[in-house]
Amino acid sequence: MSNAGWKLPAIGWWLASFIFLCSRLTSETVTQSSVVEPLHSSTIASSAAWGPPLSKLEFAQAWAYWPNWIVAALVAALIAVIARRTAARHSSWLAAWILLALSLSARLDQLIAVILVVLACSRVAPADLPRSRTATLITALVVSLAAMLTTIEFGIVLVVVFLGLLSAASPHSTSVFNSVVRKALAGILVATPFVVASFIQPSFFHAMIRPLTAACYSVDHQILPSLVHSFGRGSDWPAAFCLLLVAGAAIRYAWKQADVERALLVIFLGIIGIVSRAYLWLALAGTATFYIGRLRHEVRVSPVTATRNRIVAQLASVFIAVVHLYWTTNVPEDEFAAATAERRMVDTGSWRIKGSILLTNLDHAGDWNSMQAPANTSLLMDNRWDVNRTELLEYVGVCQDLMDGRRHSYRRSDGAWGGFAERLGEWEPSLIVLDSQQLQAIRRLSVDPNWNVLSIDARRTIFGNPTSPQVRAQAQRAGELFYFLEWPNSRQGVAADGVLELGTPSDATKVAAVFNAIRLPYAALRALPDDKAIQTELVRVWCYVELAHRALRQTGRLSLIDQARAVSGLRTLEENRWLTTSQRRDVDTRLRSLTEQVSDSVLVPGDGISAAEQEIRILLADGRLQEVRESLQALETEAIREFYAAIEACCSSLSSAALKRMELATASSELPQQLQEEGYFYLGGLALELRMPGKAGEFLLQSRDTNDTSPRKSLRDLYLRQLLLISN
Numbered sequence: 125m126s127n128a129g130w131k132l133p134a135i136g137w138w139l140a141s142f143i144f145l146c147s148r149l150t151s152e153t154v155t156q157s158s159v160v161e162p163l164h165s166s167t168i169a170s171s172a173a174w175g176p177p178l179s180k181l182e183f184a185q186a187w188a189y190w191p192n193w194i195v196a197a198l199v200a201a202l203i204a205v206i207a208r209r210t211a212a213r214h215s216s217w218l219a220a221w222i223l224l225a226l227s228l229s230a231r232l233d234q235l236i237a238v239i240l241v242v243l244a245c246s247r248v249a250p251a252d253l254p255r256s257r258t259a260t261l262i263t264a265l266v267v268s269l270a271a272m273l274t275t276i277e278f279g280i281v282l283v284v285v286f287l288g289l290l291s292a293a294s295p296h297s298t299s300v301f302n303s304v305v306r307k308a309l310a311g312i313l314v315a316t317p318f319v320v321a322s323f324i325q326p327s328f329f330h331a332m333i334r335p336l337t338a339a340c341y342s343v344d345h346q347i348l349p350s351l352v353h354s355f356g357r358g359s360d361w362p363a364a365f366c367l368l369l370v371a372g373a374a375i376r377y378a379w380k381q382a383d384v385e386r387a388l389l390v391i392f393l394g395i396i397g398i399v400s401r402a403y404l405w406l407a408l409a410g411t412a413t414f415y416i417g418r419l420r421h422e423v424r425v426s427p428v429t430a431t432r433n434r435i436v437a438q439l440a441s442v443f444i445a446v447v448h449l450y451w452t453t454n455v456p457e458d459e460f461a462a463a464t465a466e467r468r469m470v471d472t473g474s475w476r477i478k479g480s481i482l483l484t485n486l487d488h489a490g491d492w493n494s495m496q497a498p499a500n501t502s503l504l505m506d507n508r509w510d511v512n513r514t515e516l517l518e519y520v521g522v523c524q525d526l527m528d529g530r531r532h533s534y535r536r537s538d539g540a541w542g543g544f545a546e547r548l549g550e551w552e553p554s555l556i557v558l559d560s561q562q563l564q565a566i567r568r569l570s571v572d573p574n575w576n577v578l579s580i581d582a583r584r585t586i587f588g589n590p591t592s593p594q595v596r597a598q599a600q601r602a603g604e605l606f607y608f609l610e611w612p613n614s615r616q617g618v619a620a621d622g623v624l625e626l627g628t629p630s631d632a633t634k635v636a637a638v639f640n641a642i643r644l645p646y647a648a649l650r651a652l653p654d655d656k657a658i659q660t661e662l663v664r665v666w667c668y669v670e671l672a673h674r675a676l677r678q679t680g681r682l683s684l685i686d687q688a689r690a691v692s693g694l695r696t697l698e699e700n701r702w703l704t705t706s707q708r709r710d711v712d713t714r715l716r717s718l719t720e721q722v723s724d725s726v727l728v729p730g731d732g733i734s735a736a737e738q739e740i741r742i743l744l745a746d747g748r749l750q751e752v753r754e755s756l757q758a759l760e761t762e763a764i765r766e767f768y769a770a771i772e773a774c775c776s777s778l779s780s781a782a783l784k785r786m787e788l789a790t791a792s793s794e795l796p797q798q799l800q801e802e803g804y805f806y807l808g809g810l811a812l813e814l815r816m817p818g819k820a821g822e823f824l825l826q827s828r829d830t831n832d833t834s835p836r837k838s839l840r841d842l843y844l845r846q847l848l849l850i851s852n
Contacts, residue, residue, distance in 0.1 A: 139445075141200035146193070147448050148227075149193070156190060159195060159235050161175060166503040166505050173331070177273050192232060199230050203230070206409065207219040207222060211433075216437035220438075225363035225366035229363035234405060238410075240275065245410040247267070277334065277403075278331070284393075287392075288385070288389070290385045327511060337513075341509060350400070354397060366412075367407060375387050375390050375394075469583050470586070474622055478592070479555070479592070480554060482523070484527060485557075486509075504551055527564070529568040552589075555595075558587070564641075574590075576588055576595070576599035577602055579602060581631070582632075606642075632652065640670050665697060669714050675687075685771055685806045685809070689775050694711050694714055697711045719746065736759050740752055761794065762794070770785045770788075783816075790803030798834075800830050801836070811823055820843075
């Protein structure tokens with residue numbers, strides 16, 4: 125029965141794992157995964173960095189990238205095999221937990237590496253099968269060679285093989301002296317070829333100890349997110365806890381057997397899996413396989429009970445996977461269909477741009493090592509943290525300065541000089557590629573005259589140096605498209621190919637956040653999906669905050685509608701218990717920035733308003749819409765009462781009907797002129813938001829005709845110029 129676990133996996137385990145993986149695909153903007161290590165080439169890092177020989181073969185690179193759903197099906201099959209074996213030898217419920225943990229932590233680009241780790245942990249390390257030492261040695265040799273030929277993570281496989289062979293070098297029945305001598309000789313025999321290879325090619329040694337250097341590096345996790353510890357992200361917690369549980373049980377089992385080498389093996393896998401999330405999946409797969417392989421007997425329960433437990437556990441796993449799929453997607457059908465689509469990122473392969481590329485998220489290096497990258501470009505630095513530590517740390521420092529907006533020289537805490545301008549002048553990158561979730565860095569760089577936005581998608585926002593004619597041409601296309609989305613006008617729209625990709629609804633939300641970060645809130649509101657997901661609501665409120673600040677900055681007066689929607693939305697978000705700590709901190713900061721700017725000088729439209737009207741304006745500025753509704757009856761004039769009632773209706777729920785009500789209230793002949801001018805200005809902005817540029821222009825022109833010298837003149841004229849209704 126010892127080989128029963130390696131038969132074809134039950135369909136339930138595979139289906140549950142595949143659904144889990146598909147739910148993760150909806151948040152991955154990359155639609156293909158590399159099953160072969162891509163060729164690494166960077167300007168700063170050494171070109172002599174060791175790479176697997178397989179990746180240097182032309183035919184291998186031609187077949188390196190596979191659609192995510194195909195790789196996910198293969199990964200699910202591997203996970204199902206581990207789950208089936210766990211259910212056969214231990215418990216169906218432990219199998220379900222391991223399946224959940226492996227599925228949520230799986231990295232599709234590590235498929236070959238994890239297969240080899242599983243083979244090493246199942247065929248070399250446990251030695252629980254009645255096999256000869258010769259067979260074990262041959263298996264170890266084949267697995268080791270396969271690892272060195274095919275994957276950059278061969279070091280983990282070699283450690284597993286080395287410790288497994290040491291443990292098998294001497295049976296427990298021999299004396300202590302003989303055991304030590306045999307293990308020492310075996311260790312020398314196994315280690316000698318790798319020591320020689322390391323002297324001949326030092327980068328081979330650096331690649332071999334990648335897991336150790338990953339654990340030792342202290343690098344900004346925005347720049348190398350894969351080096352964050354496994355408890356640093358909530359999505360990795362199930363896998364991290366599962367790894368601790370299984371590793372603890374395996375260490376206890378090995379220690380009872382006085383098997384020091386195999387205890388060290390599990391400790392090694394546990395440490396690298398917890399310290400660096402880049403190795404969490406590899407460590408968990410190897411540890412689970414090793415532990416289950418050490419159990420010599422299946423759990424003794426009746427066949428009926430065992431069958432029932434397996435069926436229930438598989439059904440429960442499939443049910444949880446379906447719930448997870450629904451929970452993690454905004455619109456499940458649209459998300460899943462779009463997740464398997466071919467285009468979710470801007471295709472930069474057609475760009476005729478030459479030069480080097482600076483990445484602020486080195487985990488994205490694979491995007492630029494693929495055939496989809498511009499032909500004549502190279503990375504300044506990639507994600508090979510195992511080479512050139514000094515250059516990598518300097519590169520990380522420059523990226524940190526860039527994201528913090530520290531252009532000029534300053535003295536860092538370690539005594540070195542900082543500031544990104546001088547280094548960029550030396551490196552002369554043509555492109556700076558920011559992670560699209562690095563919104564503060566995108567906001568800062570968007571106002572730098574030396575860099576223009578070239579493209580936006582949910583994964584990356586690309587800036588270019590306009591000194592190059594090719595970059596200037598791409599920047600012009602991007603600028604025309606982005607400004608057209610912010611202020612639609614009579615000009616023909618610009619094609620989005622090579623500039624913008626919205627992707628799935630969740631992708632579109634990230635793109636909208638970038639639009640808002642570069643101060644294009646109307647474009648952001650147009651890009652947002654029509655749903656009530658928490659991320660969508662966050663970005664929508666951020667847009668209202670941006671519009672409120674824009675109005676006050678340009679006019680010296682509050683925009684009551686934008687201010688009320690922003691503050692009201694922020695107060696609603698404050699009560700949402702699903703916000704993360706950083707999101708809650710952002711909400712508090714923005715709320716303070718809006719409420720502290722309210723004063724009579726920016727709130728009151730002019731002299732002669734009543735105390736009741738003043739109170740309503742204060743309530744609107746403070747986002748207390750319910751109190752506004754209750755206070756409307758205190759206004760004596762019907763026209764003024766309807767005007768503020770229409771404002772409140774637009775703030776509560778903007779629609780064509782609410783816009784029409786606002787238009788009728790503003791057009792009333794009994795409404796004071798100053799309120800009419802204010803109302804038409806609000807109508808212009810609301811019409812822009814509702815994708816009605818023609819009506820927006822009419823309302824803004826009526827606002828100008830009502831009072832051409834109001835404080836809103838500068839912002840109103842800016843909108844009219846962008847809508848091509850007045851000349852510069």
